[in-house]
Amino acid sequence: MTAPAPHTGPAVEVQDLVFRYPGAADDSLRGVDLTIEQGDFTAVVGGNGSGKTTLCKTFNGLVPHFWSGTYSGTVRVFGQDTTETDVAALSHRVGYVYQDFGNQLVRPTVHDEVSFGPVNFGLPDWRARTEEALDTLGIASLSDRYTWQLSGGQQHLVALAGVLAMRPGLVVVDEPVAELDPQRAEEVYRRLADVNRRLGTTVVVIEHHAEFVARYCRSVLLMADGAPVWHLPVAEALARTGELAAHGIPAPQVVRLARAVEPEGEVPLTVGQAVGWLSARAARPVPDAGPASPPEAPAPANAPHPPGPPVVAALRGVRHGYRTVHGGLTPVLRDVDLELREGERIALVGGNGAGKSTLLRLLTGLKVPRSGTAEVTGTDTRSVRPAELADRVAYLYQRPEQMFLADSVRADIEMYPRGRRRPDTDALVADVLDRIRLSALADRDGRTLSGGQQRRATLGIGLAMTPALLLLDEPTSSLDTATRDDVIAMLDALADRIRCVVVATHDMHLVAEWATRVVALGEGRVLKDAPPAEFFADRELLDRVRVVPPQITALGTALGMVPPPLTVDECAGRLSTAVQEAGA
Amino acid sequence: MKRTERDTLSVEWVKLELLRTAYATRGGLLARLDPRVVLFWYVLMAASPWFTHNLTVLALLFALAAAAVVTCRVGPLVVGLFVFGLITETGYLVTAAWFFDGDLTTVLSLGELTLKLGTVSMASMAAFVSLDPEKLSDALLSLRAPALVGFGVSYGYRMLPILVDEFQTVIDGYRLRSAPPASRGLFGWRVLLRGAKITVYAFYPMMLNTAKRTRTTVEALETRGFTYAMVHSDGRRIRLAHLRVRPLDLAVLAVTAALIAAAYALGAQYPTSARL
Amino acid sequence: MSSSTAPRTTGSPPPAAPRRSLDPTDLGSAQKLMVFVLSMTLFGLANILTEVLPEVKLGPVELSVSYLAFVPVVMVCLFHPLYAALGAPLGEIVFVDLLMGDFSGFAELEGYIQLALGLYIAGSLVRDPLRRGRVALAAVVAVGVDKMLGGIVDIGKVYVGVADAEYVEGLAESVLLLEGVAFSTDLLISGLLFGALPAAYLAPRLHGRIEPLLGLAPRDPARPLRLRARISARFLLLGVFLTFVAMIAAFVEELDANFGVWEPGFIDQYGERFLWIGVSAALIVLVAVVLAARASARSRAARAGAPR
Structure with missing residues (x-):
């Protein structure tokens, strides 16, 4: 396998591209015409389901080589027709980092992972390429670590390094922000910009967040219904606020x-x-x-000030941690005292690993604190089983597919009330489906719904449990902005049903627009407990809890x-x- | 009933077990050898007891394997479990033989089998405790085993904590959302039944979610030349370049072979048979 | 659409037909790999679970779930049986034996071949995953074949490992007792409770839902696997079964020869009863296979007779 010859034309040329997945009723791409110049930093934007990801998968030949379907038109990458070269050959020119990048890592250690491509292709300079990719991204120090020991942000950089080790002319990154906290997403973007500038690598990102687009990209491609609407320089593109907003991308x-x-x-x-x-x-x-x-x-x-409304849940002197290899404990929460009161909308913030999810799990009773007490509506979580506590607390996971246990949305929503033999189950389920506007889709499997519908379905599952305390883990991650606003509006509308809502989130827009109280976790403690305005005014704290x-x-x-x-x-x-x- | 924090079947537990395996090589003799030589050593040891019925030879080989276990610093837990298994197995065989009206011959015959199986077990303990999974897959790859075996090992390392995490999440979802049994039932059979049912139900979402993950993984494998490497051998050569047989490796093999030969020679001098 | 990417009006006319429309039932190497990896991963996970499930030991009789057979059985019913069957046992070896530090050399190879063969045969017998009966039968066949082969190997070890095994009194009986008990409990627990029942529940539910996630077309009963594969599967099943029966028969012959030595009484009956459990389990499998073969022959005849 020889290195690809230098090419002077555009990086990507697409003509009349039409593609339909096998068995699908509609075309996913309908008549795409597009040119991406070499050295560009392009953002592909568009609502959920507009064909962004499918389009990007045509660049490295996964469509149509891997996904057999109905395909017509041409895609040329650095002058090469993708139907005439195979995926392996194209991978020397195009690198792809997935949205669920964790599944892209296939080797145990970082060094193995990054050298995987060059070694598979038998490139004699694989060692140099590996070092170079690690250095470029500043992760050479992680070289001998196991990939599952890394944080999400580090994993993303490793996935990117694995791709860069092939020295591609084009790198596609699918939604880097979706699963990372904002500071780490920022780091990924800085590195991408650096690669783009220094190596001249063409970068294509799929992105919902106009702010990242504004700061790092040079051109913007707006996709809608499987075809580009326009492809413009970034300043011109973002000035079209009305059009962007209409496609779910508020400026x-x-x-x-x-x-x-x-x-x-x-x-x-x-x-x-x-x-x-x-x-x-x-x-x-x-x-x-x-x-x-x-x-x-x-x-x-x-703001929380005693004597306020009645307490719904409380943590007193809570310590919790996880076992390490040597049998010791890694503390996650060192000493947490917290009272959650009726009518509050609480945002729990802090970097990855600050203990947000641990705190939520302690409130569900799935875990009990190693010391201290957790109480929900006056009941010590140690004294009852989690299944009994579920009458009062509902916990919604970050990834909706983990909430879809049954084979239809309706079955998932009614699982709880039906199991407890609520007499009004049918009416309750119908009402919940109505509120989350999914009555028409109630018999589909949750996984087949769009991102926003999935979130609404999980909210419905929580609602049907009629809890006093609702806990949500990252309810807005990987949603486009319009869908996110929809979810925030739905959270607003829940106020009458639920006494207290706690949201663990990286999404500072959600914090600013929805929360009445912010609890910032860091170093195993509550670092700040204040209304949002006061929280955002504390710049030193924002850095400490890794919040943008x-x-x-x-x-x-x-x-x-x-x-x-x-x-x-x-x-x-x-x-x-x-x-x-x-x-x- | 007060509940406390448990540490089994959680992500942390799995990660710990993985780390223990990965670092389990306590620096015994075989750990320093080329993995292919270790495999060859294992074949030699595992095959040696099957060519004789002479109890003297078998006892000597058994002792040799036991010495290897000590040299390779196999952990006390593994050895303990093995010894326990050996004793109960022997105990059972003796009882069964007596049940069926056997005599000392029967017991000795069964003892012969136990000696053979024990020797093989100890050889495999000594060999595979000295090889971490990556080394083993390198060795298998170099001996032309299918590339998928090596891949499976790496992928398992990578995915196991994630999968257990997800499974735990799904099970937790069922624990919270499905109704607990009203009573425990006789011997807690209702609880057992619910546990079994949840385990089965949990595979519905797990299978679908894992299918989605697999799609990304296999796409990534494709773009990063995994299937290319299955056809072209350049990558294989690079990956195995670090494997090298040194004098120590040959010396260990030679000494082992000599000891096995000595056991046979000694057995021929002082034969003992199960047939009285 | 704005001017920058307006549809071009010049150039050659678009091709009349799509350039590429692949047959979705055609399995590319990537799809094979995907089925393999999925099967490996899921069965690996299932085995981690059986590691922590409690076992009840009553002397030599071990009441434990030796594996969650329904997981790989569902895989071979839904996907191409060969790649699913090859992947699953590797999952057990990799996830539990290697990564959890319990690798046992040659014994792993035995286990791999036994289970892969069992699963492949089972999967080849299923044409329509929506038919619960066939799926349940497949689960019993998969476990049955695996355990029969296991029995053959164990008995073989006794023959090879013990000097003049056939003349040692009580040896055959002891071994047969052990094997018979293990076979019956495994067939009941792993084959039925954690095999047939859950598989019959899961396979129809997953059918049509899981395949699109992998970009595969669901298995279509109207377009079964090639006939050759199905026939060879039945042939294999028959082969395994006959070998097993031959093995038992050889031992029973030993017993016959030794009956005179035995003192009649409680002990013998006890032993015999256990023996009969093993034999009747084998009989059940035989009957099931005959029924399956007849049912499939009937449906094939029906299809052949139906107008095209």
Whole structure:
């Protein structure tokens, strides 16, 4: 196998591409025409199910070599027709990092994993390639670790290194942000930008988050219904806020703010640009907090302050940890005291491994603390079985397919009430299906639904348990923004049924727009317990718990707004007087 | 009933077991050899007792295998389990023989079989405790075993913690969402039945979810040249380049062969037979 | 659609028919690999479970779940039986024996061949995974073949390992007792309780749901495996069964020869009863096979007679 010859034309040329999966009723790709230039950093955006992933799988020949289906049209990668070369040959030119990258890692140690491709192809310089890929991504120190010991972010970089070791001209990365916390996703993007700049590698990312697109990409390809709508330079693309929003990709918050201030013309893409853009228009925050902003010092009414509403659940002096190889304990929670009260919407934040999921599991009774007590509605979780506690607590896992135990959505929702012989089961299930707007799809297996529908189905499972305390693990991960807003709206609507909702999340938009109380975990403790505005104002803490605040909050902080705004509207409101003054 | 934290069948438990296996090589003699030589040594030892009915030879070979177990620093737990198994097995055979009106001949005959099987077991303990799974798969690959065996080992390493994690999640889902039995029943049979049912039901989501994972994995294998390497041998050569037979390897084989020959020679001098 | 990627109006006309439309039942190497890996992974996981399931030991009689047979049986019923059957036993070796540190050399090879053969035969007997009866039968056949082969190997070891085994009094009986008991309990627990029943429940539910996840077309009863595969599976089943019967017969002959020596009484009956459990288990399998063969012959005849 020889190294591919240098090529001067575009990296990818697609003409009249039509593809249909075997047995599917509709074409997944219908008439795609597209050119991606060498050295570009392209974002492929579009709603769930718009054909983004299928399109990218045509670049490395998985479609149609691996996925036999109905295929017509041509895809040329660096001038080569993908139907005329096999997947193995194409892998020298195109690398692919999957959304579920964990399943892409097939070797036990990092070094083995990265050298897997070059060794399989019998490349004599496999050692050099491996070192080079590890160095490029700054993970040479992980070389001898087992891949299952790594954090999600490190695993993603290893998957990327395995791909880069083939020295491809094109790298496709499918939704890097979906399963990583924001800081680690940031790290992946920085490395990708570096590879793109230094090695001239063409990068294609599939991305829902307009903010990452704005910061790192050069061009944007909008997909809808299996075909591109347009492919434009990033600034031009993101200025089309209306079109993006219509396809489920709301523009970055700074863009929306700029549009609120000035309906036409150029827009800033990053927080830094926005500060300059605003000052050029003499828009400054009002010195005294505007009507929309709560006063700074005393906590607002929704902050936890005794004696408040009744306590729904409590953790007292909780310690918990896991066994290590040598039989010792790795502490995850060292000393946690927490009271969850009626009517609260609590966001639990912290980096991967901070103990968010452990804390939730302690509240379900699936685990009991090694010391200290966990109480739910006054019952010590040690004294009852988890199945009995399930009357009061519902826990929804991060990955919906882990919640789909039965063969239809209806069966999953009714499993709990039917099992407990609730007399009103039929009415309850019908009502829940109605509320989550899945009555029409109730007899399908949950796995066959779209991402947003899956989340709604899991919410339905939780609702049918009629719990006092609802626990959700990352309910918005890997959803496009429109679907995410839909889920947030649904969470809003639950307020009347459930006494207290706790969400463990990396999604700071969810925190800003939905939560009334933020509990930040780190170093095994509660580092901060405050309303969102106060939480986002503490920049030193944000770094410690590995949190990237929403763009609008970061902008507010950069402009000196105290407390920072949580939504675009709030920020615009607090700016408007200044803008009006400037205009006057 | 107060519940406390347990440490079995959890992801952590599996990870610990995996690490123990991966690092189980306590640096015994065989661990320092080329894995192919270790396999050859095992074949030599495992085959040696089947060519004789002479109890003297068999006892000597048994002792030789026991010495190998000590040299290879097999963990006390493994040895303990083996000895326990050996004793109960022998005990049972003696009882059964007596049941069926056998005499000392029968017992000795059965003892002969136990000696042979014991020798083979100890040889395999000594050999495979000294090989971590990756080394073993390298050895098999170099002996032209199918590439899928080597892949299976690596993939197992990779997936086992993840799969157990997912299985635990699904089981937890059933524990929470399906109704607990109203009473335990005689000997807790209702609890047992529910446990068995949940185990079966849990495979419905597990099979579907694993199928989805497998799709990504096999796609990734395809793009990274796994199937290419099954046809072309360059990759195999690189992967096995680190395997090298050194004088120590040959010396160990030679000494083992000499000891086996000595056992046979000694047995010919002082024969003992099961037939009285 | 905006101007930048408007459909081109120039150039050659689009091809009249799709360039490529592959037969979905055709299994590419990737699909084979996928079935293999899936089967390996799931059975490996199932074996981790049996590792931690409790066992009840009553003297030599071990009441334990030796494996969760329904997992690989469902695989061979739903997918191509050969690749599923080759993958599953490897899962046991890799996940439990190697990774959990319990590898036993040649014995692994025996186990692999026994189970792979059992599963392949079982899978080849099933044409429509929606028919619960056939799936259940497949589970019993898979476990039966595996355990029969295991018995043959064990008995073979006694013959090879013990000097003049046929003249040692009580030896044949002891071994036969042990094997008979193991065979019956395994067939009951692994074959029926954790084989036939769950497989018959799961296979129809997964049919049509799991295949698309792998990009495969579901097994279609109207387009069965090649006849040759099915016939060879039956031939293999017959072969295994006959060998097993021959082995038992040889031992029973030993017993006959020794009957005179035996003192009639409680002990003999006890032994005989256990012997009969083994033999009747084998008989059950034989009857089942005959019924299966007849049913399939009937349905084949029906299909041949049906208008095209």
